[in-house]
Amino acid sequence: MRFRLTGDQEALRAGMRELLGRRFDGAALRAAAGAPGRLDRGLWRELGAAGFFALRLPEADGGVGLGLPEAVLVFEEAGRALLPGPLAATHLAAADVPGAATGETVVARVDGGLVEWLAEADEVTGDASGAVPVRSVDPLTPLHRVPGPVPGPAPRPVPGPADPVAVLLTAAEQLGTATRACELAVQHARTRVQFGQPIGAFQAVKHLCAEMLVRAETARAAVYAAAVTSAPADIAAARLLADEAAVRGTRDCLQVHGGMGFTWESEVHLHLKRAWVRAQRAGSNAEGEEMLAAELLG
Amino acid sequence: MDLSYTPEEEEFRARLREWLAKVLPGLPPKPDPEDWPGRRAYDLGWQRTLYDAGYADVHWGASPTTRLIFLEETEKAGAPYVGANFVGLLHAGPTIATEGTEEQRARWLAPILRGDEVWCQGFSEPDAGSDLAALRTRAWRDGDHYVVSGSKIWTSHAEVADWCELLVRTDPAAPRHRGITWLAMPMDAPGVTVRPLRTLAGSAEFAEVFLDEVRVPVANRVGAENDGWRVTMVTLSFERGTAFVGEVVACRRVLGDLARVAHRNGAWDDPELRRRLGRLNAEFRALWRLTQWNVSEAEGRGVPGVGGSVFKLRYSHARQELYDAAAAVLGPDALDLDRPWVLDRLSSLSYTIAAGTSQIQRNIVAERILGLPKGR
Numbered sequence: 001m002r003f004r005l006t007g008d009q010e011a012l013r014a015g016m017r018e019l020l021g022r023r024f025d026g027a028a029l030r031a032a033a034g035a036p037g038r039l040d041r042g043l044w045r046e047l048g049a050a051g052f053f054a055l056r057l058p059e060a061d062g063g064v065g066l067g068l069p070e071a072v073l074v075f076e077e078a079g080r081a082l083l084p085g086p087l088a089a090t091h092l093a094a095a096d097v098p099g100a101a102t103g104e105t106v107v108a109r110v111d112g113g114l115v116e117w118l119a120e121a122d123e124v125t126g127d128a129s130g131a132v133p134v135r136s137v138d139p140l141t142p143l144h145r146v147p148g149p150v151p152g153p154a155p156r157p158v159p160g161p162a163d164p165v166a167v168l169l170t171a172a173e174q175l176g177t178a179t180r181a182c183e184l185a186v187q188h189a190r191t192r193v194q195f196g197q198p199i200g201a202f203q204a205v206k207h208l209c210a211e212m213l214v215r216a217e218t219a220r221a222a223v224y225a226a227a228v229t230s231a232p233a234d235i236a237a238a239r240l241l242a243d244e245a246a247v248r249g250t251r252d253c254l255q256v257h258g259g260m261g262f263t264w265e266s267e268v269h270l271h272l273k274r275a276w277v278r279a280q281r282a283g284s285n286a287e288g289e290e291m292l293a294a295e296l297l298g
Numbered sequence: 299m300d301l302s303y304t305p306e307e308e309e310f311r312a313r314l315r316e317w318l319a320k321v322l323p324g325l326p327p328k329p330d331p332e333d334w335p336g337r338r339a340y341d342l343g344w345q346r347t348l349y350d351a352g353y354a355d356v357h358w359g360a361s362p363t364t365r366l367i368f369l370e371e372t373e374k375a376g377a378p379y380v381g382a383n384f385v386g387l388l389h390a391g392p393t394i395a396t397e398g399t400e401e402q403r404a405r406w407l408a409p410i411l412r413g414d415e416v417w418c419q420g421f422s423e424p425d426a427g428s429d430l431a432a433l434r435t436r437a438w439r440d441g442d443h444y445v446v447s448g449s450k451i452w453t454s455h456a457e458v459a460d461w462c463e464l465l466v467r468t469d470p471a472a473p474r475h476r477g478i479t480w481l482a483m484p485m486d487a488p489g490v491t492v493r494p495l496r497t498l499a500g501s502a503e504f505a506e507v508f509l510d511e512v513r514v515p516v517a518n519r520v521g522a523e524n525d526g527w528r529v530t531m532v533t534l535s536f537e538r539g540t541a542f543v544g545e546v547v548a549c550r551r552v553l554g555d556l557a558r559v560a561h562r563n564g565a566w567d568d569p570e571l572r573r574r575l576g577r578l579n580a581e582f583r584a585l586w587r588l589t590q591w592n593v594s595e596a597e598g599r600g601v602p603g604v605g606g607s608v609f610k611l612r613y614s615h616a617r618q619e620l621y622d623a624a625a626a627v628l629g630p631d632a633l634d635l636d637r638p639w640v641l642d643r644l645s646s647l648s649y650t651i652a653a654g655t656s657q658i659q660r661n662i663v664a665e666r667i668l669g670l671p672k673g674r
Contacts, residue, residue: 001363002300003594069299186668201673206664213663217608221591222584228301237580293576296557
């Protein structure tokens with residue numbers, strides 16, 4: 001058993017972190033938040049060229065020929081950088097929608113009652129008819145609401161269970177956010193001085209940070225293992241833990257930042273809001289819990 | 299990332315399984331929990347059985363993955379726990395193996411492996427718990443002996459132990475971490491008094507040990523005089539890593555049993571309870587993966603990683619949640635000590651305290667992993 005990153009996986013993660021650090025740094029993040037609804041098509045194509053969308057397509061079809069563990073690593077990095085855009089939707093469409101694999105085509109996806117990035121998308125997976133724009137809580141994720149199933153001559157199909165790969169990739173993004181939230185909190189706690197010392201010297205602050213790490217690392221083990229096994233129960237478990245790590249982690253990160261965390265200028269709220277958006281995606285926590293409860297009965 | 303086992307590891311597992319199936323039916327009946335001599339004999343007998351079959355040193359010689367497989371399979375098969383052999387196999391033994399002289403290793407290690415001798419631990423004191431370096435039990439040199447006076451607490455198996463790994467203060471003037479010495483004290487020495495300590499679960503799982511001018515040969519000192527803190531840290535790192543493998547396996551079995559009981563008694567119809575059990579399933583799956591991750595890290599780096607504190611924080615809380623959920627399934631039966639899981643629920647209350655409280659563990663995580671400044 002060697003449940004650790006291989007050298008190739010470490011390199012893939014480092015490469016993606018380098019690309020995102022170069023092309024989507026803190027200044028780019030703030031610029032994006034100031035111009036809501038616009039997607040950087042140049043960056044999208046660069047991601048395509050780096051294999052972000054074609055990662056799991058066979059090499060014979062022009063893909064990279066890698067698997068879910070590698071996909072999870074690059075999605076974690078995207079989550080960590082707070083990269084905007086319908087990343088999972090386009091990745092999932094790479095085999096079917098021309099141009100998705102290379103980043104030429106941006107693909108949105110109807111998910112439950114919501115669609116992210118509908119106006120900016122070139123293609124849509126699912127039936128988005130009648131969609132109306134929502135004033136999105138997350139300035140970096142434009143949202144449309146899709147009317148629910150209605151009886152009639154042409155009923156909209158009731159959505160089935162969420163695609164497990166979509167669930168797992170969402171969990172991977174949440175893991176990246178949980179990790180980033182912990183880093184931001186620790187950075188702030190080390191440098192912010194009150195009562196003559198860094199606030200990170202106070203146990204009350206220290207313990208918030210420690211719990212953020214515990215949640216993130218537990219989620220990491222679950223997400224990576226689910227990527228290796230692809231087992232539905234492992235994926236459901238990974239999702240529950242990653243959602244918790246991201247949503248509670250960003251909340252605690254805000255708390256550690258104090259008043260600064262409540263400002264628009266700080267990036268903390270952007271991580272929290274994205275964690276909320278992702279928590280609505282690809283099936284609910286309740287569905288995951290029910291599935292894992294049923295699994296106990298065998 | 300790979301969760302599969304090598305052919306050698308799978309062969310080890312298969313051989314172990316086969317051996318367990320053969321040997322477990324022939325074991326004597328489990329002793330009464332109050333029968334200390336009976337428990338000692340039972341636990342040592344099991345260690346002797348392991349020794350004869352070549353499994354005795356799985357805690358010391360084997361790779362972390364092999365150890366994980368051993369602990370997983372013995373738990374699944376319902377084999378006896380390490381019990382009275384715990385301190386010898388997992389604390390004192392590794393310390394002597396790493397820090398002891400040739401003579402000391404020859405004297406003490408073989409009897410631990412063979413199941414001949416029981417060790418207990420004399421670290422904590424009434425005024426030195428989480429703050430272990432505050433310990434005050436004194437030792438003076440008198441020729442080729444130390445003379446030891448003071449008291450220890452939370453000592454498991456003290457009633458039936460042959461030896462105690464003892465931390466004493468040999469230099470009260472030195473900075474507190476630098477005046478401590480590690481001694482192997484014979485428990486039958488004059489001046490040693492053991493008083494059982496009844497826990498909130500009703501049983502006497504621990505003892506207080508009072509030391510009144512106990513004479514311990516200088517030859518029983520492991521490591522240099524006043525170097526006992528460093529020697530002890532070698533010991534404590536053995537507690538992390540695979541320490542909870544069997545327990546996580548056991549918790550997952552309990553959770554499955556709990557779901558079946560809930561299904562039978564109607565508690566399952568409550569969606570809130572169902573979802574609570576579903577979330578615990580996620581929790582213990584993740585803890586199993588975290589165990590595999592930490593074991594792989596230990597295997598790759600040769601030392602147990604910093605993941606131990608992260609794991610312990612999450613696991614100790616999850617275990618309490620599990621037995622609280624059990625109480626929710628049991629309803630009024632959760633007040634009946636003769637029902638399954640009720641005593642386990644009481645025992646689970648120690649998990650966020652023993653071997654470093656959750657508050658101390660959070661300090662460790664924040665300071666040693668996240669690099670936050672020391673301070674209170």
